[in-house]
Amino acid sequence: MTAMSNNNDKKRLSDDDLRKKVARLRRAKKIYLPLGLIVWSLQAFLYPLVKIFSGFFDKIYSISPVWVPLLIFISPTVFGLSILQLWWESGKRIRAVVADTLLPELLSEKFTHVTCDAKRGINKRVISSVKLVDLARFTGVNHFLGLHKGRKVEFADYDFSYSTQYGPTRTFFKGPWMILDFGKQIPGRLRIRNRNGSSVSSSNTKSNIESPNSEFNRRFQILADDLSSAIYILTPQFMDQILRASAAANGQLLLCFEGSRVHVAINTGRETFAVTGEEWEMISLDKLRDNFRQGIRHLTKIIDIICEGDGLVG
Numbered sequence: 049m050t051a052m053s054n055n056n057d058k059k060r061l062s063d064d065d066l067r068k069k070v071a072r073l074r075r076a077k078k079i080y081l082p083l084g085l086i087v088w089s090l091q092a093f094l095y096p097l098v099k100i101f102s103g104f105f106d107k108i109y110s111i112s113p114v115w116v117p118l119l120i121f122i123s124p125t126v127f128g129l130s131i132l133q134l135w136w137e138s139g140k141r142i143r144a145v146v147a148d149t150l151l152p153e154l155l156s157e158k159f160t161h162v163t164c165d166a167k168r169g170i171n172k173r174v175i176s177s178v179k180l181v182d183l184a185r186f187t188g189v190n191h192f193l194g195l196h197k198g199r200k201v202e203f204a205d206y207d208f209s210y211s212t213q214y215g216p217t218r219t220f221f222k223g224p225w226m227i228l229d230f231g232k233q234i235p236g237r238l239r240i241r242n243r244n245g246s247s248v249s250s251s252n253t254k255s256n257i258e259s260p261n262s263e264f265n266r267r268f269q270i271l272a273d274d275l276s277s278a279i280y281i282l283t284p285q286f287m288d289q290i291l292r293a294s295a296a297a298n299g300q301l302l303l304c305f306e307g308s309r310v311h312v313a314i315n316t317g318r319e320t321f322a323v324t325g326e327e328w329e330m331i332s333l334d335k336l337r338d339n340f341r342q343g344i345r346h347l348t349k350i351i352d353i354i355c356e357g358d359g360l361v362g
Contacts (some may be wrong), residue, residue, distance in 0.1 A: 061149045063333055072141050125322035140167070143323040145189055146336070151321060154340050158348050159194030161200065166190050166321075167202035169226065178304040178311050180239060181221050186227070190321045196351055200229035203347065205319040210324035223299055223316035223348060228354065233308050240303040241269040242294055261287050267294065281305055293353040298346065312350060319349065 061069065079347070089236070091288070113274035155162045167174070169188015178185050188204040208221035244267065255270040259282045267297040272278040299316035320343040 061145075066146065066149050066333070069145055070142055073145070076199075090260050092301070134203070142334045143189070145223055148335060149323055150262055150333075150340055151192065152191070154337060154344060155192060155194060157341075159192075159196050161256055162194040164190075164192045166244060168201055169206060169229065174227070175206070175289065178237075178239070180241070180302045180304050180307060180311060180313055181208050182210075184208050184220070185217075186221075188243055190319065196348060198354075199351070201351065201354060202227040205321065206313070207319075221313070221315045222318060223314045224312075224320045224343075225314075226312040226347065226351070228310050228312060228351060229308060230310060231308055234277055236273035237304065237306040238277045238281050239269075239271040239272070239305075240269075240290065240301075242301045243267060244300065260284070264291065267291065277305070289353055289356055296346075296349055296353060310354070312354065314350070325355060 069112045071254055144166040148164055151164050151166065152162050157165070166189060167189050170191060172186075172188075175186070175188070186206055186207045186208040188206045191202075191204040193200070203224060203226045206221065206223065207219060209217045209219040234286040255265065255268075257272050257275060257278050258265050259278070260272065261282075263267050263286070264282075264287045270278065270282075290301075290303065293312075297316075299314045302311075302315070304311040321340055
């Protein structure tokens with residue numbers, strides 16, 4: 049886990065300045081979409097123009113390389129798609145500006161030494177190395193680092209999806225992903241997946257070991273690199289904590305224990321700190337703060353259950 053520094057003292061936008069900045073981004077977004085479509089569609093009108101002014105283009109062919117007429121056709125597509133990309137990025141910027149402004153303030157109510165960057169996620173190699181979820185296309189946002197009750201926590205919202213052959217992109221995991229540093233080295237690696245939820249892995253869903261708790265075995269897939277790591281982690285008390293964390297997760301709970309860290313991923317089907325243009329129009333900043341606080345309470349509740357008492361990460 050990377051080192052943390054406190055960025056709470058960084059100057060933040062006031063509510064009025066935030067509203068003004070988002071309003072400017074929304075106006076730009078409304079312009080980019082029709083403008084991009086208009087520019088992109090100009091290509092359809094160039095063909096008849098080429099026919100009308102064929103003599104002019106014959107001159108171009110005679111004195112210019114062949115890429116000149118091609119460039120005349122391609123330019124509207126390139127410029128149009130570039131403007132549409134600006135339209136798409138405007139939506140991301142709205143989310144990032146709002147999250148980067150509100151999250152540090154709200155996270156500081158439950159965490160210390162908070163750093164935020166709403167535009168990025170956790171290091172991709174770290175996420176892919178634990179193999180909790182199939183490695184399809186995935187993106188992370190709303191990244192933050194902080195200390196909760198003295199424990200290092202790294203967080204991001206993640207979206208895992210893949211393109212189907214004959215249909216639209218399918219999302220099979222969407223929700224929070226946390227890495228907790230529990231300060232104890234464990235042998236091997238242990239992955240635990242709640243069976244109740246969408247399939248996040250194409251591999252066999254059977255466990256390669258069984259715990260003494262039949263209810264736990266029924267609820268979770270257990271994959272251990274070696275028996276010693278499973279015996280070390282899956283004590284009766286800690287299995288009870290995992291069962292309670294799963295009940296409080298409001299989604300499919302996935303865990304990976306490796307080294308001195310535990311990955312906690314929850315397939316809730318939504319971002320923890322979602323901000324869309326539609327939400328911005330419909331709700332106030334106070335309501336958005338309430339939504340973010342609710343998400344933070346959900347995360348800290350899961351952390352507190354997993355790190356409770358004298359269990360593995362206590």
